[in-house]
Amino acid sequence: MAEVSEKVELFSDEKRGRGVRATTFIEPETVLLVENPYILTLEEDYRRNRCNYCCKEREKLRACGGCNFVYYCDRQCQASNYSDHQYECKYLKSSGPECDIWIRTRTLLMALQKHLKMQKKRSRNVPTHNAQGFPLTPEVLYMKKYAPPSDEIPSPMPDMDRLWEFVKAKDLPITKDLFKKFQGILNANMFSVEDSHARCKIIGEGLYTRVAMFNHNCHPNCVFISNGREISVTSIRPISPGEECTISYLKVMAPTEARQRKLKKWYDFDCDCKRCVQDIEEDRLMYAIKCPQMNCRGSVLPWKPSNILNGRYLACDACHFDINETEVPDNIRQTEMEVEGFLSRKKNYDYQGQLLEECGPVLARLDAVYQPYHWRVYQVVKKAFKVALKLDQAETALLYGIRCQVALRNHLEVCVTLLGTNLWEVGQLQAQLGMNLEAVRTLREALPIMEIAYSGQHAVNVQAQALLATLTSTVKDALATPDNSHKGVYTQGSNVEEE
Ligand SMILES: C[S@@+](CC[C@H](N)C(=O)[O-])C[C@H]1O[C@@H](n2cnc3c(N)ncnc32)[C@H](O)[C@@H]1O
Known part of the structure; x- marks a missing residue:
């Protein structure tokens, strides 16, 4: 393939400047561009x-x-x-x-x-x-x-x-x-710049002048995949002729307010994609807190997620308790500020072990008020997962990696490719720790998602398939009753930017 596929062309738009659009119908898993860095x-x-x-x-x-x-x-x-x-x-x-x-x-x-x-x-x-x-x-x-x-x-x-x-x-x-x-x-x-063979670690940064033509969308139809020096852009959903091809600049699962804040700060624009303008239900769930009433397991959702810190809350979805006149909203504001401070601490390597230790108490505090799929819980668990991976603390990383899945599975519509990466990382950890049966199950779930997110023959998929084949041969008997519950769940849905 030429560096840039003939299936796309540049166009210009008053609001976004230049962008890339399809010249013909594009199937999912089509590689649109491959580039080496400037x-x-x-x-x-x-x-x-x-x-x-x-x-x-x-x-x-x-x-x-x-x-x-x-x-x-x-x-x-x-x-x-x-x-x-x-x-x-x-x-x-x-x-x-x-x-x-x-x-x-x-x-x-x-x-x-x-x-x-x-x-x-x-x-x-x-x-x-x-x-x-x-x-x-x-x-x-x-x-x-x-x-x-x-x-x-x-x-x-x-x-x-x-x-x-x-x-x-x-x-x-x-x-x-x-x-x-x-x-x-x-x-x-x-x-x-990532190393796909090393649990998709971010190892550097690169300037890629052709990939830089792709604009952002919070629910994109393409992903960029970095593998060492080379970067590629691949479609993850069908794209019609004339439709813009987009990637996500943010590698996070976050509600609209947080995504928009980051896009403004880092890239200086107000995102008006469909997910930002319309999808507030998903946002509400990302902010779900636990009902404070004794013995109630219901959730309390914000009235208006775009204004979470100053806004009001809906009544509990189970017992209909109204928290607005209690001290809970103040507690939430306090907790939000604490977690924000914690997450913005410096990425100093000497500090990483300490950061990991601090994740435990912070999570305990969040667990008391937030539902396990609240995006702040995910952020802290994810941070702990990444730090533990970096420090090669496999058992700790596995625990946090599995906890990440709670939020990803609850927000599957927008997080499916993030779940794919998570399952791949968790599967490798399980293999490393000799938990072969668990690893096989995890990788079987990961592969259909990864095939879309990374496109069929990408080095990561080849690596994942090889690992799965090796592990499967070691646990043949235990697999006599196959675990097919995941089949077909992810290939139908839409996908969002890879992490
Ligand atoms: C990597 S460049 C993308 C190409 C750029 N449009 C150009 O003309 O060179 C990133 C910049 O494009 C613009 N941009 C990207 N996605 C956008 C979007 N969804 N809405 C508005 N502007 C966007 C922003 O100005 C952003 O800082």
């Missing part, structure tokens, strides 16, 4: 154990002789990466190998200088767009408006200030305006 940067946590070019995890890597900061599998990977790494090598050397550099600083430095070099080439007629009109270079991408707190270099990150000093000291032809422009471009267009 720039890719590994997360600090993975810098020492992954190749800076191919992103693969290796026990033995060789450091770059120039900066001693990044690592490669071999000379070949190093040579392939030279065209990008040359722009940061000196900066990294001046920082020293132990320095903890913010990932975006490195991306910005490389993108800016690569841009300058390309500009020179452009005077020799190097194109800025491909034959279908998709950008080949970042300066023609959408730029998020940037409102600096002062006239100085607009960043609360000391790292960025250091970078600016470096740029000035080296006398690079980079003006403050260009520096800010590229910050704005990166803020609106970066994609996370």
Whole structure:
């Protein structure tokens, strides 16, 4: 396939700017675009154990002789990466190998200088767009408006200030305006880089100028799949000719109010997709609290989910108790603020173990007031799951992973592909812990969803099928009565963005 399928084209719209739409009927599981990055940067946590070019995890890597900061599998990977790494090598050397550099600083430095070099080439007629009109270079991408707190270099990150000093000291032809422009471009267009073979870990960020043409929808008809350097966009539902092809920029299960807040903050637009405008019932359920009446197991839902902190609640759906005149709404406000504070704590690696320990008491507090499928419970459980995975605490991760499923199953209409990823991660953990029968059941449930979310022959699916086959052979007898309860449940429904 060409990099961009002939089944899609670019179009432009007053509100969203450029976007991608179907030129013909598109079946689910159709790969619409495959792209390698303009720039890719590994997360600090993975810098020492992954190749800076191919992103693969290796026990033995060789450091770059120039900066001693990044690592490669071999000379070949190093040579392939030279065209990008040359722009940061000196900066990294001046920082020293132990320095903890913010990932975006490195991306910005490389993108800016690569841009300058390309500009020179452009005077020799190097194109800025491909034959279908998709950008080949970042300066023609959408730029998020940037409102600096002062006239100085607009960043609360000391790292960025250091970078600016470096740029000035080296006398690079980079003006403050260009520096800010590229910050704005990166803020609106970066994609996370994942390793599909490592439980879909986010290992870095990449700038993909063609994938950046896809607009957002909270109930999209496509997903983007990152697998090391390569990113692809695949349809997950049928798309009619002329219909816009969309992905979700948010990798979260969240009610409308929270999604809109994030989209505004991160991408500077007000989402008006169907799910944002119409679907408030789903939102209500994501905010469900437990009825405080003794012995009542009912739920209390918000009157207006878009205004949860100042709004009123409906009567309990079982005993009809009205909580509005009690202290419960105040408790909820308090709990919301606490959980928000907890979730926004810094992602510092040394702190991760402590963060995991704190999840227990926070969850106990949430469990007392929220239903187990409340989105805040999901957020905390999910955080604990990811941290436990990162710390290789398999048993703890398994517990939290299974707890995530409570919310995902309750909001299946919009979370089905998230459930697919979760089941894949949980299945691998069960296999790792020798729980082969459970793993087989989990993977059997995961595969039909993954086949849609990742498209048939994607490396993750091949890996999942192989694991399932191996495990199945070890538990043949126990599987004499097959567990088919899940069959056909997910393939019918619509899907939402992969996590
Ligand atoms: C990655 S770019 C997508 C391509 C962009 N439309 C362009 O013209 O280059 C992200 C930006 O597109 C716009 N955008 C994406 N989805 C949108 C939507 N559903 N509604 C309004 N604007 C959207 C926002 O300005 C966002 O910051």
